[in-house]
Amino acid sequence: MEKKNKVYGVIGIKAIMSNWNADFTGRPKAIxxxxxxxxxxxxxYPMKKMWDEEGxxxxxxxxxxxxEKTGEKIxxxxxxxxxxxxxxxxxxxxxxxxxxxxxxxxxxxIMNFGATFATKNANLSITGAVQIGQGFNKYDDSNVETQDIxxxxxxxxxxxxxxxxxxxxxxxxECHYIYPFSVNPQNYKNxxxxxxxxxxxxxxxxxxxxxxxxxxxxAINTNSKSGCENEFAIFIEAKKDSDLYLANLDQYIxxxxxxxxxxxxxxxxxxxxxxxxxxxxxxxxxxxxxxTTQINTDGIECETYDIFKKIR
Numbered sequence: 001m002e003k004k005n006k007v008y009g010v011i012g013i014k015a016i017m018s019n020w021n022a023d024f025t026g027r028p029k030a031i032x033x034x035x036x037x038x039x040x041x042x043x044x045y046p047m048k049k050m051w052d053e054e055g056x057x058x059x060x061x062x063x064x065x066x067x068e069k070t071g072e073k074i075x076x077x078x079x080x081x082x083x084x085x086x087x088x089x090x091x092x093x094x095x096x097x098x099x100x101x102x103x104x105x106x107x108x109x110i111m112n113f114g115a116t117f118a119t120k121n122a123n124l125s126i127t128g129a130v131q132i133g134q135g136f137n138k139y140d141d142s143n144v145e146t147q148d149i150x151x152x153x154x155x156x157x158x159x160x161x162x163x164x165x166x167x168x169x170x171x172x173x174e175c176h177y178i179y180p181f182s183v184n185p186q187n188y189k190n191x192x193x194x195x196x197x198x199x200x201x202x203x204x205x206x207x208x209x210x211x212x213x214x215x216x217x218x219a220i221n222t223n224s225k226s227g228c229e230n231e232f233a234i235f236i237e238a239k240k241d242s243d244l245y246l247a248n249l250d251q252y253i254x255x256x257x258x259x260x261x262x263x264x265x266x267x268x269x270x271x272x273x274x275x276x277x278x279x280x281x282x283x284x285x286x287x288x289x290x291x292t293t294q295i296n297t298d299g300i301e302c303e304t305y306d307i308f309k310k311i312r
Contacts, residue, residue, distance in 0.1 A: 002199045003206050005282060006238040007183035008246045010253060011043065011230070012265065012288075013135065013217050015175040017145070018227030028144060028172045036137040038177045043132055046220040047212045048109045056208075057086050057107040060115065080119045091121045100124060101195055111205045114187070129187045129201040130209055133248050135179035138255035143173045176231065176255045176263065180248035183209070210235065214287055214307055230307055232265055232288035232295065236274070236281060244280040246273065258294075265295045274300050 013020060021042035023029045030036045052058040059082060067073040077085060084090055087103045100122050104110045114128025149167040185201035192200050218229040238244040252270035257263055265288065274281065284302035287310075288295050297304060 001203045003183075003185045003201050003203045004240045005242070006185070006244060007206070007235055008238075008244075008249055009181055009233065009235045010249050011132075011135075011179045011181060011213050012232040013038065013043070013177040013179070014229050014231035014263075015172060015177065015225075016227040017171050017173060018225055019171045020175065020177060020225065020228050022170070026168070026170045028170070028175070036142055036172060036175055038135040038137075038179070040132040040134060040179070043135060043179055043217070044109075044113060046216040046225075047209075050212055050216045050219055051108050051208075058109045059083065059086055059104070059107045059117075060109055060113075079117065083119070091119060093121055095121060097122065097124065098195060101126075101191065102198070105191070105195070105198065108205065108208055111201070112209045126191075127187050129183055129185055129205075131182050131184070133180040133250070135177035136250065137172075137175040138178050138250075138253070139174060139176045139257075142175050144170060145173055146170050171227075178250040178253055178255070180250040181213075182246075214310070218308075229289075231263070232286070232293060232307060234267075234270075234287075235285045237283050237285075239280055239282045242280040244277055246277070249273075263293045265293060267295060267297075271300050 019026075019028055021029045021038035028036045029038065029042075048058050048061050052061050061082075063077050063082060063085060064074050065077055065081065067075050080091060083103075086107065089095075089103070091100060100117070101124065104115060104117060104124070104126065109115075110126060110128075112128060112130045113132075114126040114130075115124070117124045117126070147169045149169050183201075183206060188198075188200040192198050213233055214230055216230070217225075220228070234249070236246070236249075249270060252267070252273055254266040254269075255263065256266060274284065278301075284300065285305065286295060286297060286302050287305045287307040289308065290306050295304070
């Protein structure tokens with residue numbers, strides 16, 4: 001079923017003694033003012049990883065092959081090879097763009113996030129219905145920690161090396177990333193005219209995005225991301241055909257801690273935005289970890305849920 005209404009919201013990621021999104025030096029990614037942030041790619045990766053593990057079609061995820069020439073080296077698949085792996089088809093000069101588009105929209109990551117699909121025989125760009133911004137760390141007292149790690153092996157490439165090597169692991173002691181997002185089903189309107197039986201952005205695709213937004217960061221458990229979890233999320237659904245247009249909502253939210261150790265997600269400014277647009281809003285859902293986090297929702301009509309149990 002086609003989704004008709006827009007959605008605006010935020011996704012909050014908590015990171016304790018971990019590195020949610022590292023730069024090429026291994027440090028938590030930061031802008032020139034040293035404020036730590038996470039890219040949209042860092043948030044999308046665990047979503048796509050979880051979908052892939054569940055057996056859903058995912059295109060934009062790294063996978064590997066053995067080099068056919070040497071039969072030895074492991075190489076990442078290129079885009080054509082990934083397409084073939086997922087769909088079991090090869091794109092050649094005779095392949096119609098309609099066929100490629102139909103396949104691409106059957107992939108859950110592309111149905112939500114869109115794609116830039118540029119191969120030898122196909123060049124397509126799809127602006128995703130779901131757009132995710134950069135997630136800035138809202139906790140002012142974050143510190144970057146460097147840990148020395150002793151390897152169990154010596155470096156055989158270094159002449160005279162007799163002792164085992166040292167490495168480093170860089171983490172942030174505590175960060176609270178807040179990502180803004182928007183969902184605009186109209187981004188796929190043009191494709192409905194050229195693809196037979198294409199519904200556009202569906203309610204089912206949105207529910208998949210919503211579900212994965214609440215659990216994927218918690219589910220991924222790599223070495224650097226152990227300690228990262230989904231902390232909260234807000235979904236503001238517009239009424240059908242309403243002219244609701246909201247800027248990135250993360251700018252209206254702040255983070256603070258209180259003496260009992262609980263985290264406070266302060267949405268007082270966001271409440272003012274909501275009140276100004278109340279007649280255009282169908283419903284508001286807020287999910288958060290009620291054990292560790294407080295969100296004061298007084299003054300607005302919303303449904304609140306435990307982020308892990310999905311119950312009110």
